Amino acid sequence: MHTGEHYHVFIQTSRRDRRVRSQFQSMVLSRLAKGADILDFGAGTGIDAKTYAANGHATFVYEPSEAMRDYLTQHCREEIARNTVVEIGWPLACKVHAVTANFAVLNHIDDHVTLFKDLSRVVRKDGFVLASMLNPFYLGDARYGWWRKNLVNLLRHGRYAIPSESRIHRFTPRVVAHAAAPYFRLERVTPRGMGLATNLYIFLLFRRT
Numbered sequence: 383m384h385t386g387e388h389y390h391v392f393i394q395t396s397r398r399d400r401r402v403r404s405q406f407q408s409m410v411l412s413r414l415a416k417g418a419d420i421l422d423f424g425a426g427t428g429i430d431a432k433t434y435a436a437n438g439h440a441t442f443v444y445e446p447s448e449a450m451r452d453y454l455t456q457h458c459r460e461e462i463a464r465n466t467v468v469e470i471g472w473p474l475a476c477k478v479h480a481v482t483a484n485f486a487v488l489n490h491i492d493d494h495v496t497l498f499k500d501l502s503r504v505v506r507k508d509g510f511v512l513a514s515m516l517n518p519f520y521l522g523d524a525r526y527g528w529w530r531k532n533l534v535n536l537l538r539h540g541r542y543a544i545p546s547e548s549r550i551h552r553f554t555p556r557v558v559a560h561a562a563a564p565y566f567r568l569e570r571v572t573p574r575g576m577g578l579a580t581n582l583y584i585f586l587l588f589r590r591t
């Protein structure tokens with residue numbers, strides 16, 4: 383099976399991932415004015431883009447992986463034909479009300495200072511960025527050696543990267559908020575409290591100042 387299709391089927395078959403996706407999409411849609419446009423940054427196979435377009439929000443999609451893009455083009459072919467999903471080869475090629483980055487896109491990126499500087503040029507004033515990131519406090523990961531080994535790094539630096547895992551980074555919300563601070567204010571972190579220990583994903587909502 384093609385990599386993009388494999389990802390698509392895998393994530394759509396997982397009940398937990400579908401529940402998390404539905405929560406994420408609800409947070410996005412409840413905050414958008416009628417007809418407001420979106421950039422889905424790291425759009426994958428276009429699962430969210432298709433939903434946003436169906437809800438009347440023109441959606442730009444930026445996706446660096448060719449395999450993911452190929453499947454997105456199939457999955458969203460009607461929306462692409464109608465121009466309600468628009469593929470872009472560079473994230474700065476649009477100006478929108480909201481940027482979404484669902485399922486760990488920002489965990490692939492080391493330099494959040496440059497990222498949020500770039501996103502500040504894309505998001506209109508009072509618009510938002512909603513990112514779903516791997517939760518560094520998730521206790522379900524405590525069974526792994528890499529989690530225990532990096533606990534000190536997390537507490538000391540608020541971040542670490544695991545070389546064996548394609549350099550997937552883990553960040554505390556505080557560290558991401560600091561990187562975003564010149565242009566964005568961290569408005570909400572979900573979940574909070576005990577929920578932080580039991581959820582693999584954490585949603586960070588940033589408001590453009």
Ligand SMILES: C[S@@+](CC[C@H](N)C(=O)[O-])C[C@H]1O[C@@H](n2cnc3c(N)ncnc32)[C@H](O)[C@@H]1O
Nearest residue numbers: 423424425426446447450484485486487490491
């Ligand atoms: C787990 S997938 C999530 C895909 C999609 N957002 C979803 O909800 O299914 C992570 C995505 O991040 C993309 N990605 C990796 N590095 C990126 C970067 N520097 N900029 C934007 N996207 C990136 C990958 O190509 C991949 O599609």
